Amino acid sequence: MMMHAYRSHTCAQLNASNVGQDIRLSGWVHRVRDHGGVLFIDLRDHYGVTQILADSDSPAFTALEKVRAEWVIRIDGTVKARDESLVNPKLPTGEIEVYIRDMEVLGAADELPMPVFGEVDYPEETRLTYRFLDLRREKLHANMMLRSNVVRSIRNRMWDQGFNEFQTPIITASSPEGARDFLVPSRLHPGKFYALPQAPQQFKQLIMVSGFDKYFQIAPCFRDEDPRADRSPTDFYQLDMEMSFVRQEDVFAAVQPVVQGIFEEFGKGKKVDTDWPLIAYKDALKWYGSDKPDLRNPIKMQDVSEHFRGSGFAIFAKLLENEGTEVRAIPAPTGGSRKFCDRMNAFAQQQGLPGMGYIFWRKGENGQMEAAGPLAKNIGPERTEAIRVQLDLNEGDAAFFLGGKPEQFESVAGRARNEIGNELKLTETDTFRFAWIVDFPMYEKDDEGKIDFSHNPFSMPQGGMEALNGDPLDVLGYQYDLACNGYELISGAIRNHQPEIMFKAFEIAGYPNSEVEKRFGGMVKAFKYGAPPHGGCAAGIDRIVMLLAEEANIREVIMFPMNQRAEDLLMNAPSEPLNEQLRELHLRVIPKE
Numbered sequence: 001m002m003m004h005a006y007r008s009h010t011c012a013q014l015n016a017s018n019v020g021q022d023i024r025l026s027g028w029v030h031r032v033r034d035h036g037g038v039l040f041i042d043l044r045d046h047y048g049v050t051q052i053l054a055d056s057d058s059p060a061f062t063a064l065e066k067v068r069a070e071w072v073i074r075i076d077g078t079v080k081a082r083d084e085s086l087v088n089p090k091l092p093t094g095e096i097e098v099y100i101r102d103m104e105v106l107g108a109a110d111e112l113p114m115p116v117f118g119e120v121d122y123p124e125e126t127r128l129t130y131r132f133l134d135l136r137r138e139k140l141h142a143n144m145m146l147r148s149n150v151v152r153s154i155r156n157r158m159w160d161q162g163f164n165e166f167q168t169p170i171i172t173a174s175s176p177e178g179a180r181d182f183l184v185p186s187r188l189h190p191g192k193f194y195a196l197p198q199a200p201q202q203f204k205q206l207i208m209v210s211g212f213d214k215y216f217q218i219a220p221c222f223r224d225e226d227p228r229a230d231r232s233p234t235d236f237y238q239l240d241m242e243m244s245f246v247r248q249e250d251v252f253a254a255v256q257p258v259v260q261g262i263f264e265e266f267g268k269g270k271k272v273d274t275d276w277p278l279i280a281y282k283d284a285l286k287w288y289g290s291d292k293p294d295l296r297n298p299i300k301m302q303d304v305s306e307h308f309r310g311s312g313f314a315i316f317a318k319l320l321e322n323e324g325t326e327v328r329a330i331p332a333p334t335g336g337s338r339k340f341c342d343r344m345n346a347f348a349q350q351q352g353l354p355g356m357g358y359i360f361w362r363k364g365e366n367g368q369m370e371a372a373g374p375l376a377k378n379i380g381p382e383r384t385e386a387i388r389v390q391l392d393l394n395e396g397d398a399a400f401f402l403g404g405k406p407e408q409f410e411s412v413a414g415r416a417r418n419e420i421g422n423e424l425k426l427t428e429t430d431t432f433r434f435a436w437i438v439d440f441p442m443y444e445k446d447d448e449g450k451i452d453f454s455h456n457p458f459s460m461p462q463g464g465m466e467a468l469n470g471d472p473l474d475v476l477g478y479q480y481d482l483a484c485n486g487y488e489l490i491s492g493a494i495r496n497h498q499p500e501i502m503f504k505a506f507e508i509a510g511y512p513n514s515e516v517e518k519r520f521g522g523m524v525k526a527f528k529y530g531a532p533p534h535g536g537c538a539a540g541i542d543r544i545v546m547l548l549a550e551e552a553n554i555r556e557v558i559m560f561p562m563n564q565r566a567e568d569l570l571m572n573a574p575s576e577p578l579n580e581q582l583r584e585l586h587l588r589v590i591p592k593e
Contacts, residue, residue: 079096480492498531
């Protein structure tokens with residue numbers, strides 16, 4: 001029988017049942033160990049690692065002595081059983097080794113700019129410049145395989161739910177989705193530009209108007225954004241979906257089995273919470289200080305303004321005389337020591353606040369529980385007791401207080417809640433907890449006091465046309481997000497499919513009809529010819545994989561990511577165009593001042 005040119009087996013296949021066989025393997029030299037006259041080499045491929053060896057009797061010995069890490073070689077040899085004491089139960093091939101008789105170098109490697117063997121922490125610039133080496137490392141290789149398997153599983157689950165996959169254009173018209181567009185100059189229409197889609201938003205709505213009922217796509221989205229650790233600066237992938245003839249709860253019912261299933265399948269045995277509460281946006285901010293709360297942390301903040309109104313604690317009492325102010329408490333079960341309270345107070349100061357007031361409850365000298373801390377003295381025992389009862393706290397517990405206009409302290413309160421949960425070990429570590437955040441406000445005031453959309457402008461306002469005739473700041477949208485462990489995984493909405501409500505919604509935000517026709521002409525036109533009620537959402541694939549891989553940096557789950565400055569160090573992008581290219585496009589580059 002003729003042997004294959006490169007391999008009869010992969011580097012993960014051989015075991016005790018192959019002992020005595022003549023085989024052929026190809027792969028990368030993972031590491032070389034010279035045991036005085038015997039060379040041991042770990043040979044690695046996509047599938048695994050096999051230990052191969054040669055002694056001075058092997059005809060391939062001299063050639064093998066020249067081989068270094070990351071060379072690609074082919075070997076022919078015989079499978080031998082390892083001594084029982086040398087069996088490696090961690091490797092599928094741990095029962096055997098291969099004695100080499102013949103070797104061929106398929107691809108030699110220069111001296112390495114970074115090692116592949118061992119998970120050494122290397123500077124990110126080096127890792128991204130030599131990404132092909134970085135990707136050979138075990139952890140990153142596993143992350144990419146996880147990503148591939150997650151995407152396959154998502155596709156299968158969506159098909160099983162009756163969704164169909166359709167592709168939407170990558171070169172399209174500019175649209176205001178909330179971030180900057182990447183523009184693409186047109187050669188055939190000098191002076192005009194296409195845009196890369198920030199999301200397939202308008203197309204997926206048009207697919208519904210075209211009568212396809214359930215659509216999904218693993219869609220690339222392009223946004224010219226400033227980078228963050230949990231966000232890629234140029235492009236990312238989302239599971240995009242849309243359904244016709246649905247209400248909010250129908251979308252939730254379609255999404256939950258898909259997302260929950262993915263986390264159960266790939267969550268490495270962590271607990272996946274199946275009860276997904278619906279939390280109003282305003283409650284999420286009040287209770288958790290965030291619209292993407294981490295529910296692994298049981299702490300729920302509460303409004304305790306009444307107990308401080310007209311109290312002996314002048315700072316809060318005075319604050320509360322101003323409109324729109326309140327005092328919130330962060331309960332800290334088991335945090336009842338002055339040392340812990342001082343530490344959290346210092347944390348608040350690092351975050352730029354003057355500090356956090358606190359009360360803690362301890363056993364007094366008479367054996368009775370007593371409230372301690374300067375705040376308790378200032379407001380007196382009755383108010384202190386009322387606070388303890390409201391927060392359901394006991395001896396050995398504490399509470400922290402922040403006051404002012406909620407929008408000014410909410411995010412710090414949220415960070416303090418996370419810090420307290422972690423410090424006191426109240427936050428679970430082995431669970432995925434989900435919540436739908438609902439009832440987002442449709443509009444907000446910008447710094448100049450002008451009304452603008454606070455989220456997706458295509459959402460249906462709750463209460464339809466009627467709601468739009470009242471105070472814009474009271475209007476809620478059928479807009480929702482799915483939060484998981486402190487990250488936003490999904491954003492979506494029931495869409496506004498009625499042209500007159502759409503015109504009115506945009507008019508409130510200061511866009512005249514002509515502007516809406518100009519920007520969303522295609523969609524507005526479509527709505528005039530019979531549009532079904534429809535809605536959907538999009539889930540961030542990179543972020544889902546990031547959570548499953550337990551990575552804090554999104555670049556660890558993207559095959560060829562940009563760096564923090566939106567540069568591709570491997571391919572050297574962005575780069576300067578050739579003069580001929582610019583001439584063909586009728587473009588001129590203005591030098592930077």
